[in-house]
Amino acid sequence: MRSLSLLPCSYNIDSSVYKDKPAKPRGKHHCLVALQLKPVLFSVAAVCIWFTVIGLVQIHETLNVALKVTSAPSELKIPVQPKLIDTVQHRLLLATHNVLAWYYPQYDTMEVIHKGQGVHYGMFPGDPEPGHPSTVWNIIRPHNWRPTTEQEYLVKFDSVTGTELDRVIIPSRFSHDAIRVGSYVYVCSTGDGNILQLSYPDMKLVQAHKLFSVHDHPNTLAAVGGADGEHHLWVLLHNLGASDLVKVYVGPDQPAHEVLRVKGIGTKAHGIVSWGSDGDLIMLDSDNGILISLNIETGAEYELWKVRARGTRNSTKLDSSTMPWQGGTDTWGKPL
Secondary structure: OOEEEOOOOOOOOOOOHHHOOOOOOOOHHHHHHHHHHHHHHHHHHHHHHHHHHHHHHHHHHHHHHHHHHHHHHHOOOOOOOOOOOOOOOOOEEEEEOEEEEEEOOOEEEEEEEOOOOOOEEEEEEOOOOOOOOOEEEEEEEOOOOOOOOOOOEEEEEEOOOOEEEEEEEEOOOEEEEEEEEEOOEEEOOOOOOEEEEEOOOOOOEEEEEEEOOOOEEEEEEEEEEHHHHHHEEEEEOOOOOEEEEEEEEEEOOOOEEEEEEEEEEOOOEEEHHHHHHHHOOEEEHHHHHHEEOOOOOOOOOOEEEEEOOOOOHHHHHHOOOOEEOOOOOOOOOEEO
């Protein structure tokens, strides 16, 4: 007789009854393992139930928030970051090889108006408002390197949103600048040396003034101002070397012709901006990295600023076919 007491109660087993029968395994070892694993299984189940409850609570809270936002949008107040154009008074309109943008010098940051589709050269205000033009016209031409087309455009953009409002094909080649003077727009068609005169705002060709050659490389236009302003232009000839500044007549009474030429205005020069009450002109002596000021009446020329050399000659170069313009309050069209 043997006694077994694995469970709380005891059992007496008479082995003589089973003496002649082969012994069969009763699974005593497996019963012991199962009994030992029960507490572990209960613990795992409890943890799973706990995390399931937490997950359901979080889903419930998320759905409640979603319902509140959907049913009462006025309760959700998301702060909107204002554009710099709405908060900063002074800015510059820049056209580069890839971007037309407002530049804020005090923050050294840009707000892009338009990007891509070619080289952005030359821009002028379309529909002006006090201090800020609501629209801007910009020349977009093919890239210099391996262009896929020769077509060039004058494109009108919303100056805030960058939305394209109008696009006009212009018969120019390798354009470098465009300005608006009164009821006309003038385009510097550098690839053939012509100055195109277009009517504003339909941009129809009035006349192509064949005043220069492709070797003259005219790259910048500016209004003369004063009594001669409406029918005279300043044209900067890059010349791929020593540059010239030329005053031309483009009025209706006579054929277009050259009125005045100032030779040797820097080397491979770019840009013309009228500055101050004396009518000084600011230009870039690109090959020498110098910003110069020229007084047409006296012929006096001043060096305003020079790029510091950084070990190589190329590091001193400046290149701008369109100098920046300020678009601050009551200063559109005046340089900063």
